[in-house]
Amino acid sequence: MSKLLNINIDFMRARRLAFILSAVLLLASVGSLATQGLKLGLDFTGGTLVELHYQEAPDLPQVRDQLEAAGYENFVVQNYGSSQDILVRLSQGFSPQVGEEVRSLLGDENSVELRRAEFVGAQVGEELRDQGGLGMLVSLLCVMVYVAFRFQYKFALGSVLALGHDVLLLLGFFSILRIDFDLTVLAALLAVIGYSLNDTIVVYDRIRENFRTVREGGPMKLINLSINQTLIRTTITSLTTLLVLFSLLIFGGEMIHNFALALIVGVLVGTYSSIYIAGTLLLSLKVSREDLALPVKEGVLEEDGRP
Template sequence: MRLRLIPETTTIGFLKLGKAAVFASIGAMIASVILFFALGLNYGIDFRGGTLVMAEMPEERPIGEYRDILNGLDLGQVAVTEVSSGEGGAGQTILMRVGITGDDPDAQSAVVTELRTVLDAAFPGISYLQVDNVGAKVSGELVQAGVLAVTLAILAILFYIWIRFEWQFSVAAVASLVHDVILTIGVFSLLQIEFNLSIIAAILTIVGYSLNDTVIVFDRVRENLRKYKSKPLDDLIDLSINETLSRTIMTSGTTLIALLALYFFGGSVIKGFTFAMIWGVVVGTYSSIYIASMLLVRLGLNRDGSKPTGKAGTQFADVEA
């Protein structure tokens, strides 16, 4: 007997809430843009440049004590964060950042040496878990590369969906991906979670995950367009979403179980990445059901999906993907 989380056949009217969902998403996207320009992102060392030191202390000390020592070195902006406390006899883990050190490798090495010398003297028994140094030029290039990677990924997806489906599917899919990326940027700006290269990797993964879910629904929509030539488009899309609902819940559910385990037990180093992934799975599933599907309704479709037209990507429809 197979495990079923939902009945084999469902008749949920997803698009009844479609308009409300679209208006809510537009509001959330506008809020995300405002947050980005008002608060900005909490860029990590990858994008801002500087020196990062994660160290384990033999005993717990006040955060202000570490900050005072680093400020005395006159190395620029200083940030100190407690990763884990010294409760239960365990060592206290501290994450320390200092400002941009320039692009000279010798100067960067000198900063790291100075930091370690001062910390060794102030906190005997200190253990260094991570030491990173990124110059201003490199961090600027990483920002450009990250933006370019996300942009090229979305453009490549636009081309792929255009070839595989009609242009309406392509526009709807890319709009839902842009929606996911903007909301992810917004929530990182709101919560001021560190934004680094691992978050760019998470965003690219979110794009791929959301696209996979969207394509599954679109494939079923295209099949049903051929089977039910007179069924209203709203009802046909609802039917398609219901027919793929079991797969969507199983895939999203199992992915979330793994991600939640990583978030709570994987340590602070990957916490930002796993948070982005958890958020991406939720918002990607939502956008596949509501944003992409509602846009299909608004853009209209060729009712006979088996007949390619010269005006859309379905001139390649007879080629199996």
């Protein structure tokens, strides 16, 4: 156990390679977001809602396969009220015959009953999306102010850049692979922001402490030391979180599949950035001992600390 606690990996030696990797991934993400954007789910686009009642509880995966085979895309199938009732949300616009088309596709009149078919608007409108984006910008500004006050302005800039790196990579992942971006993924994105920021703050706190207490070594050595000292904590936190998330991904069903997937990607990216990106950004910003030096109280001699 003592050997595990004395880990000494030279992370900063690979900082240029990490920066190149991040730059490539960021360019791919930004390019995909600019050219094809996100594949918005029904929560953002709206569509047609069809409610069906079965004589016997249907097999939801089989229902999804039938709809997919018939050419329907971007739909959601879920139980509604009981195991015999299902809701089918379709991305296509509403028409009087769409409900009967879906019912006849899934079974005859004796086995499947059409309860209702209607148009539903997007749960997240354009105004709410704009407000959400503005809220995220304000939150990043608040983070910068807090970290600048708690640490130093270079740390504030580094934490926000690392956070922006994580968010863009997660959005790029969903854009490139054309995975539905719905409200559950948006919730996961907000959770990732909190997780990533917490991880970065833990590393930054140890960096500040070592800059003030360890007398030997330059910034690169001290940042490397700090990352190694927090590595066990970072690794255990990430692994235990991933165990839960993979369980949700495998056994949680379709409704939270994308939520769990977004969190898995976010945790992996956040762990990577807290190790390689956050510390490397401080080196690029030329952080020094003087930036974190404690102010000398009036009337106290610096040599021996006695009045």
